[in-house]
Amino acid sequence: MSYAKTLRCRRCEREYPLKALSICEFCFGPLEVVYDYEAIRKNMTMRAIQSSSWNMWRYKALLPVGDNIVDIGSSVTPLVKAANLGKRLGLDELYIKNDCLNPTNSFKDRVVAVAISRALDFGFEVVACASTGNLANSVGAHAAKAGLKSYVFIPADLEQGKIIGTAIYGPTVVTVKGNYDEVNRLCSEIAENHSWGFVNINLRPYYSEGSKTLGYEVAEQLGWKAPAYAVVPVASGSMFTKIYKGLGELHRVGLIGPVRTRMFVAQAAGCSPVVQAYASGNGQIQPVKPNTIAKSIAIGNPADGLYALKTIKDSGGGASAVSDEEIVDGMKLLAETEGVFAETAGGTVIASLKRLVEAGEIKNDGPTVAYITGSGLKTQEAVLNALRTPTLVEPTFSSFEKALKTLQEVA
Ligand SMILES: *Cc1c(COP(=O)(O)O)cnc(C)c1O
Ligand SMILES: [Zn+2]
Numbered sequence: 001m002s003y004a005k006t007l008r009c010r011r012c013e014r015e016y017p018l019k020a021l022s023i024c025e026f027c028f029g030p031l032e033v034v035y036d037y038e039a040i041r042k043n044m045t046m047r048a049i050q051s052s053s054w055n056m057w058r059y060k061a062l063l064p065v066g067d068n069i070v071d072i073g074s075s076v077t078p079l080v081k082a083a084n085l086g087k088r089l090g091l092d093e094l095y096i097k098n099d100c101l102n103p104t105n106s107f108k109d110r111v112v113a114v115a116i117s118r119a120l121d122f123g124f125e126v127v128a129c130a131s132t133g134n135l136a137n138s139v140g141a142h143a144a145k146a147g148l149k150s151y152v153f154i155p156a157d158l159e160q161g162k163i164i165g166t167a168i169y170g171p172t173v174v175t176v177k178g179n180y181d182e183v184n185r186l187c188s189e190i191a192e193n194h195s196w197g198f199v200n201i202n203l204r205p206y207y208s209e210g211s212k213t214l215g216y217e218v219a220e221q222l223g224w225k226a227p228a229y230a231v232v233p234v235a236s237g238s239m240f241t242k243i244y245k246g247l248g249e250l251h252r253v254g255l256i257g258p259v260r261t262r263m264f265v266a267q268a269a270g271c272s273p274v275v276q277a278y279a280s281g282n283g284q285i286q287p288v289k290p291n292t293i294a295k296s297i298a299i300g301n302p303a304d305g306l307y308a309l310k311t312i313k314d315s316g317g318g319a320s321a322v323s324d325e326e327i328v329d330g331m332k333l334l335a336e337t338e339g340v341f342a343e344t345a346g347g348t349v350i351a352s353l354k355r356l357v358e359a360g361e362i363k364n365d366g367p368t369v370a371y372i373t374g375s376g377l378k379t380q381e382a383v384l385n386a387l388r389t390p391t392l393v394e395p396t397f398s399s400f401e402k403a404l405k406t407l408q409e410v411a
Pocket of ligand 1: 106107108132134135233234235236237238239240296297343345373374
């Protein structure tokens with residue numbers, strides 16, 4: 001039983017039945033799932049949620065899934081009070097939403113769980129994706145669990161951790177000699193010629209809804225209220241817009257008060273089309289050629305870029321782009337203060353947060369949530385040369401004591 005009713009074009013509002021379709025046939029606008037919010041309001045009570053299992057399916061009423069649920073063991077991820085980092089930055093109520101702790105170590109398990117569940121409903125035998133890395137891991141894992149064949153397409157120059165972390169699940173991995181935007185273009189063509197379920201192409205309306213759970217969980221973990229500020233890494237812009245949508249839905253169904261969350265986009269300076277569009281103020285996304293260590297968010301032509309701009313505007317938020325050096329510093333700062341090893345996207349968020357606080361755009365007047373969406377174990381190359389080398393000793397006490405003396409002299 002699902003409360004999802006139809007797909008609706010975000011541009012011209014034409015409606016379509018719930019099928020594997022992501023683009024309006026009349027105006028080429030993106031399609032979005034429409035729900036029966038009145039029915040959800042009646043049935044999705046706080047008590048019903050609180051007595052559900054501790055994973056994203058506790059918000060199933062607001063997700064476009066039916067009877068098939070593909071679950072590889074995702075849990076609600078921790079919202080950690082970041083007291084040490086908060087002190088450094090001058091924020092009394094800073095929280096880290098730690099999505100490194102999903103089964104394939106990134107937030108992509110949320111979106112893929114919905115898309116692959118839906119792929120089973122639609123009867124697809126093959127699923128696929130165009131990925132910047134984390135999506136590939138998650139599609140590989142969920143397809144394995146669902147017993148589906150899978151093809152994942154990635155740029156050939158991705159980090160080893162992302163490639164190995166995909167291949168282990170046994171999909172066909174196709175490495176493309178090009179950047180993500182070229183991979184995506186190729187996949188759109190493949191999707192037209194093969195009846196495969198591409199999670200982020202023809203299944204995109206369902207896939208993208210999974211990110212709303214990042215809004216639901218944070219609100220519940222804050223004691224059923226929306227944060228004052230959210231800093232979110234942006235690639236296509238989908239997650240960013242859906243976190244805000246999710247918070248708005250919780251208000252709409254009566255679970256939280258009015259949402260006043262200011263939404264902030266974090267991008268790498270080497271690929272920041274949304275930040276540039278925001279800064280220029282002309283409301284246009286100018287595609288760029290990515291050149292950054294933050295490969296997971298390196299999308300030069302973001303599909304949801306305009307909607308991300310709208311979310312910034314509607315929420316009174318902002319945007320920040322940071323250099324690759326700042327990203328590495330951000331990764332180190334988060335690890336050294338909070339014990340969280342985030343990937344480059346997380347470093348982008350922490351470095352952006354720092355800048356936004358310094359600029360007075362984020363103030364110390366309410367809960368701030370930094371969304372940490374992927375694990376640093378997959379992007380070790382990024383910090384390899386920025387860390388202290390280990391201290392090598394002989395297996396003797398005297399050798400260690402000598403080394404210790406040198407270490408203490410240096411410190
Ligand atoms: C995919 C990804 C994002 C951004 O996703 P979009 O919804 O396309 O903006 C952010 N962080 C990580 C780690 C990702 O893998
Ligand atoms: Zn349309």
